[in-house]
Amino acid sequence: MTPDEIDRLGVSCDLITAARALGIGKSTAYAAARAGTFPVRVLKVGSRYVVPTADLRTALGLAPTA
Template sequence: MNQTELDKLGVATDLRTAARIMGLGVSTAYELARKNEFPVPVIRAGSRYIVPTAPLRALLGVGGAA
């Protein structure tokens, strides 16, 4: 994913997209999120996992708009 694609995500994305950006498999991502071990903060909203993009960008070392 390039800078422009990251910019289009806005302030948050879903767990699947965050996993893809980090090169994680979906089942691994969900397992890590359930264990509170996902590499960036994850917000649980009902049955959904929401990943704020700011910590994701920081992990990737990418600045810019969010």
């Protein structure tokens, strides 16, 4: 993903979008989320995994948004 695409994500994104930005495959991402080893904070909301975009930006070395 490009920095512009990440800028358009909003406050959070789904696990698969975050995994794509980090270059991680879908199966690996779900396994890491379940094990608590995904490279950024993952929140479990009901049956969904949600990743705060601010944490994703930090992991990618991008400046925080205002």
